[in-house]
Amino acid sequence: MVWLTAVLFSQDESGKIIPMNEKEYFPKRAMSIHAHPDDQEFTVAGTLARWVQSGCEVVSVIVTSGEAGSNDPSRGSDFKLELARMREAEQSSANAELGILETIFLHYPDGELEPTLPLRRDLTRLIRQYKPEVVVIGDPQGLFYGNGYINHPDHRAAAQAALYAVFPSSETRLIFTDLLADGVEPHKVKRLYVHGSEKSDTWIDIASTIGIKISALKKHVSQLGDWDPKKMIREWASEEGKEHGLEYAEAYKVMILSEEEDRG
Ligand SMILES: [Zn+2]
Numbered sequence: 528m529v530w531l532t533a534v535l536f537s538q539d540e541s542g543k544i545i546p547m548n549e550k551e552y553f554p555k556r557a558m559s560i561h562a563h564p565d566d567q568e569f570t571v572a573g574t575l576a577r578w579v580q581s582g583c584e585v586v587s588v589i590v591t592s593g594e595a596g597s598n599d600p601s602r603g604s605d606f607k608l609e610l611a612r613m614r615e616a617e618q619s620s621a622n623a624e625l626g627i628l629e630t631i632f633l634h635y636p637d638g639e640l641e642p643t644l645p646l647r648r649d650l651t652r653l654i655r656q657y658k659p660e661v662v663v664i665g666d667p668q669g670l671f672y673g674n675g676y677i678n679h680p681d682h683r684a685a686a687q688a689a690l691y692a693v694f695p696s697s698e699t700r701l702i703f704t705d706l707l708a709d710g711v712e713p714h715k716v717k718r719l720y721v722h723g724s725e726k727s728d729t730w731i732d733i734a735s736t737i738g739i740k741i742s743a744l745k746k747h748v749s750q751l752g753d754w755d756p757k758k759m760i761r762e763w764a765s766e767e768g769k770e771h772g773l774e775y776a777e778a779y780k781v782m783i784l785s786e787e788e789d790r791g
Pocket residue numbers: 562563565566679682
């Protein structure tokens with residue numbers, strides 16, 4: 528982990544926004560876990576790009592391949608394999624744009640995801656193998672966003688499985704002992720960044736990376752078609768940042784699971 532000077536704001540227990548004079552946290556290795564190709568780009572890509580620029584290695588885990596992401600009436604179930612391939616390629620291009628070198632697809636079924644023990648075990652294995660300092664997920668409690676969007680159940684399922692893979696499964700030796708038998712040793716994640724939370728307490732300044740976020744999102748051509756997401760992404764980020772003195776921001780609830788800091 529390295530420390531770089533940056534503006535960071537937080538909220539005290541009464542909800543008051545307070546500038547934090549401490550230096551911003553930049554992990555050395557982070558893992559982003561999301562249900563579908565494009566989830567990461569719509570939500571946390573500005574933060575990941577910043578971390579990459581600071582020297583962080585980011586591992587991107589996509590639980591499904593997004594193969595249900597079409598309402599074209601001329602297409603049937605035989606289109607799913609083709610769409611999965613297309614969307615995996617789009618995600619890999621998006622990650623290349625963000626400077627993410629490692630992308631892992633778990634091939635769970637899109638639209639039918641549940642927070643099962645096998646999924647938690649798969650995520651636990653990855654966390655133990657890659658040993659991220661930080662894991663970035665959605666909010667498993669998020670049912671509704673605004674008046675118009677019901678959170679996709681796959682988002683909640685991936686977030687819940689990832690949450691409990693972070694704690695307790697990754698760090699507890701005698702959970703999933705089949706992993707131990709494979710030589711996969713426990714690992715303790717230091718911080719969990721949860722986006723889409725109603726209780727955000729940390730705002731990351733993405734002014735320098737919002738352009739990269741938008742170009743990464745544009746790689747998801749099968750989902751965006753001719754639509755240019757630039758205006759909407761800038762509006763969202765501006766909305767997140769405006770009360771915190773930031774032009775563009777991404778908001779998180781941050782769980783600090785270990786205060787132990789490696790200043791190397
Ligand atoms: Zn999604």
